[in-house]
Amino acid sequence: xxxxxxxxxxxxxxxxxxxxxxxxxxxxxxxxxxxxxxxxxxxxxxxxxxxxxxxxxxxxxxxxxxxxxxxxxxxxxxxxxxxxxxxxxxxxxxxxxxxxxxxxxxxxxxxxxxxxxxxxxxxxxxxxxxxxxxxxxxxxxxxxxxxxxxxxxxxxxxxxxxxxxxxxxxxxxxxxxxxxxxxxxxxxxxxxxxxxxxxxxxxxxxxxxxxxxxxxxxxxxxxxxxxxxxxxxxxxxxxxxxxxxxxxxxxxxxxxxxxxxxxxxxxxxxxxxxxxxxxxxxxxxxxxxxxxxxxxxxxxxxxxxxxxxxxxxxxxx
Numbered sequence: 001x002x003x004x005x006x007x008x009x010x011x012x013x014x015x016x017x018x019x020x021x022x023x024x025x026x027x028x029x030x031x032x033x034x035x036x037x038x039x040x041x042x043x044x045x046x047x048x049x050x051x052x053x054x055x056x057x058x059x060x061x062x063x064x065x066x067x068x069x070x071x072x073x074x075x076x077x078x079x080x081x082x083x084x085x086x087x088x089x090x091x092x093x094x095x096x097x098x099x100x101x102x103x104x105x106x107x108x109x110x111x112x113x114x115x116x117x118x119x120x121x122x123x124x125x126x127x128x129x130x131x132x133x134x135x136x137x138x139x140x141x142x143x144x145x146x147x148x149x150x151x152x153x154x155x156x157x158x159x160x161x162x163x164x165x166x167x168x169x170x171x172x173x174x175x176x177x178x179x180x181x182x183x184x185x186x187x188x189x190x191x192x193x194x195x196x197x198x199x200x201x202x203x204x205x206x207x208x209x210x211x212x213x214x215x216x217x218x219x220x221x222x223x224x225x226x227x228x229x230x231x232x233x234x235x236x237x238x239x240x241x242x243x244x245x246x247x248x249x250x251x252x253x254x255x256x257x258x259x260x261x262x263x264x265x266x267x268x269x270x271x272x273x274x275x276x277x278x279x280x281x282x283x284x285x286x287x288x289x290x291x292x293x294x295x296x297x298x299x300x301x302x303x304x305x306x307x308x309x310x311x312x313x314x315x316x317x
Contacts, residue, residue, distance in 0.1 A: 045286050045311045046093040048101045050138055054316040059089040063307025069299035071263040083303065086110040087126070091313075099136070105129040109159070111171040122171025126159040139188040139195065146189040151201055153182040163210045180205040184227075195243075196232040203227065223252020223265060233274070243274045248298075267300040269293045286311040 046055035064084045067077035086109070093103035107126030114120075132152045139147030159175020166172060184201020207221035226249065233243025251266040272290030279285070291306035292299065 046091045046103055046313055046315075047133070048093050048095050048315070050098075050135075051317060052315045053095050055091075055093045055313055057091045057311055057313035059087075059091060059309055059311040061085075061087040061089070061307065061309045063305050065303040065305040067294065067305075068303045069267070069301060071301055073267070073297045073300050075294040075296060075299060075304060081113070081115040083114075083305075084112045085307075086112075086123075091311075093131075099138075100134045101132070103131040105131070107159070107174075109174045111173075113169045113171055115169055118169060120167055120169040120171045122165075122167045122169075122173075124160055124172055124174045127175040128156045128158045130154045130156070139190040139197075146187050149186045149188070151182070151184040151186055151199065155180045161208075163212060176205065177210075178206045178208045178222075182227075193235045194232075195235070197230070199229045201227050219257055221255045223254055225249055225251035225266075231274075239278050241276045244272075245274060246271045263301075265300055266302055267298070268302045268304070269295075269298040282315050282317075284313050284315070286313065 045059060046057045048055055062084070063086075065078060065082070067075055069075050088108045090106040091103065093101055095101045106128055108123065109126045110121065110123035112119075112121050130153065133149055135147060135149045137145060137148045141147065155176070157175050157177050157179060159177075160173055161175055161177025162170050162173040163177065164173075180203055182201050182203040184199060186197060186199040188195065188197040203225040205222040205225075207219065209217055209219045211217045227247070228249070229245065229247045231243050231245035233241055235241045246269070248269040249267065254261050254264040256264075270290050270292050272288055274286070274288040276284055276286045286309075288309045289306075290308070292302075292304035294304050
């Protein structure tokens with residue numbers, strides 16, 4: 001049987017937190033232009049506004065697990081164990097056409113676990129994500145028609161998967177061990193100080209074969225994962241911005257050696273708030289605070305917790 005990765009949702013949660021950060025706006029020349037930069041996508045906080053050509057940023061993310069959802073969707077709080085995850089990212093985006101941009105996310109992860117008195121730290125380099133976005137219509141381009149964009153990501157398995165971890169609690173596992181690809185759409189609308197966004201995308205992970213010492217090889221494939229992000233916010237005259245967001249994903253049942261595993265699907269729902277403050281013309285600080293909802297049926301086979309992100313971004317025009 002495949003050894004379950006205790007922090008397997010880390011990439012998904014990072015995606016949710018990063019998506020939330022994207023719902024806040026970047027520095028702009030006026031509030032209407034700032035609001036049109038809102039909305040989420042499957043890219044990092046270095047998403048470029050229409051007048052930005054290049055951006056580089058760093059982001060720190062911290063999260064603590066408070067419990068977990070079982071296969072039946074019921075939530076159980078942690079009692080004899082604890083887990084904290086920390087991630088640092090280096091992000092960059094470049095505009096190569098008026099409506100097209102691409103980016104990259106590089107990760108380093110650290111995990112702390114305490115289980116039955118065994119305390120352990122571990123970490124290393126994580127998976128690398130490549131992103132792309134194409135805006136067919138900008139959010140504030142037409143008075144009554146919302147903006148429309150296509151989203152895409154590819155994640156490369158450059159981290160260490162759990163079956164190759166060497167520490168007893170697998171805290172040195174830093175990746176999923178497979179490629180995955182996402183395609184989606186984002187609908188956004190900005191008007192004066194107000195903006196709103198709804199994004200939907202599907203993600204498919206490539207199958208993999210795991211061989212553990214003393215056990216037969218196991219081939220696993222993964223169900224299609226659907227993710228949804230909704231956000232709304234306000235841009236102040238000072239060009240600072242705030243937003244509320246909600247995210248959810250649902251992944252179908254996997255198969256093990258060709259047989260469907262009806263207890264292996266995954267689900268999680270997260271809510272939070274985000275904010276951004278521009279300074280020194282070309283810099284901005286962004287942050288989010290988020291928590292997973294511990295309501296039965298809103299999660300499945302996932303740890304649940306709360307955390308925050310903090311980003312510093314430099315842009316060029």
